[in-house]
Amino acid sequence: MPKIKKKRMGFVIDLTPLVDITFLLLTFLMFTTKFKSEAEAEKQFTIRRPIATPDTTSLPERDLAIINIAIDDKNPTDTAYYYGITNVRDVPLIYQLVPEIPLEFQSKALIKVDTVILGKLIRATLSVRSSTRFAIDADQRIRFKWVEDAMNILRRNRAFVFNFVTEKKRPELEKKP
Amino acid sequence: MAGGGEGLAIPERTKRGKIVRRKKKRRIGFRIDLTPLVDITFLLLTFFMFTTTMLKPQIMEMRIPPEMYAKVEVRASELLTLLLTKENKLYWFKGIADETNKPQEIPISKLRMLAYEKNLEPMVKNKLITVLKISPEASYSKVIEILDELNLAEIPITEAISKELDEKGEPVKRQRKFTIAPLLEEDLKFIEGEGK
Structure with missing residues (x-):
């Protein structure tokens, strides 16, 4: 007897919910993504x-001047100051005031x-835009001397309010008093 | 107007005197191929998912006073001094350090409790000045850890102080007094094994 x-039967998988979620995620990411500033891209x-313990104060994105104190990736004994300005329009105006650059x-x-140039740049930044905020973004491995010098330069150039840039501590590592 | 439905009727044509009825067109369902759209969407989604960083850096605000050369006199009993040495060890003492009041070592994890207790002592409540003396050779990460612990201690301190009422019947405002200074050789004089 021949086998029957x-x-x-052909089957169809309904991909509509998958596409819905994908569009939702895409829209969310497109609206929340902020691209790197020019200064950050040049790092x-x-x-x-x-x-540090997490809180709600995140790094401002506009009118910010960052003093980076970084260790050279290729030469770990070499520490240096880098000065970055997030407001691209201000950059040529600030540099005009510091002929050493x-x-x-x-x-x-x-x-x-x-x-020396760091001090001049801070003064020039304040004269171009007095509302500029300053931040010290330093590597955790450096000695405090580097940060102390940067703080003194800020003080001498009348920038009395500044911020230390930190990374958020993971919640599970938090200690209770 | 009556007879308005007439206009919707299929128009009739005559061909050599015969009435020709127009054939009804069969409606055909159509499909749009969404595959390229979904492809691009997935591509964009993958791009954004790989390039987006959710963890953003945060800031710790600092306010420093302008350079001052005038001496400000304060009561020794209202001083809490923290010393961070080049070995990243933290010491503390109240008042003025001497042979009888030697700086004591404290782990950073216990600093919050110390700050809380000392700031709420009845004699110096809301008056205590915290001085953090840091060796230039100390690690920057330890400095941030200490500042973080002191900031965290402020929450219960402010809460405890605000429970009291002033003369106007309003909650007492917390007056935080904190300063950073360089660690000098003479500060290490009373620490055993340090500065020798």
């Missing part, structure tokens, strides 16, 4: 930030500086 061949180093660096939003 079962009729193959040639990585900063391992110190850890070489021409090839005039277009950059982040430059390597010494303590």
Whole structure:
């Protein structure tokens, strides 16, 4: 007796919910994503930030001048100051006031500086835009001397309010008093 | 107007005197192929998912006073001094350090409790000045840890102080007095094994 061949049934998977979720996620990510500032994109180093208890004060994105104190990736004994300005429009105006900055660096939003130029840049930043906020973004491995010097430079140039940039501590590691 | 439905009737045509009825067109269902749209969506989604960082850095605000050369006199009993040495060890003492009041070592994890207890002592309540003296050779991460612990201690301190009422019957406002200073050789004089 010949076997009765079962009729193959084609099947359809409804992908509508999957596509719905995908669109939802895409829309969320597109609206929440903020692209890196020019100064951040020019970074040639990585900063391992110190850890602090999480709170709601996040790093401002506009009118911010960041003093990066970073360890060179290639040479771990080499620490240096970098000065970055998030407001790209202000960059040429600030650099105009500091003639020590070489021409090839005039277009950059982040430059390597010494303590003298750092002071001049802080003063120039404040004269271009007095509402600029300052932040010290330093690597957790450095000695406090570097930060103390940056704080003194800020003080001498009349920037009395600034911020330390930190990374959020994970909630499970938090201690109770 | 009556007879309005007439206009909706299928128009009739005549061909050599014969009435020709127009054939009704069969409606055909149509499908739009959404595959390329979904492909692009997935591509964009993957891009955003790989490039987005959710964990954003936060800030710890600091306010420093302008350079002052005038001496400000304070009561020794209202001083809580914290010393962070180059070995990243933390010491504390109240008042002025001497042979009888030597700085004591304290782990950073217990600093919050110390700050809470000392700030709420009845004699110095809301008057205590915390001085953090840091060695230039100390680690920056330890400094942030200490500042974080002191900030966290402020929450219960402020809460305890605000429970009291002032002369106007309003809750007492917390007056935080804190300063950072460099650690000098003479500060290490009374710490055993340090500064020698």
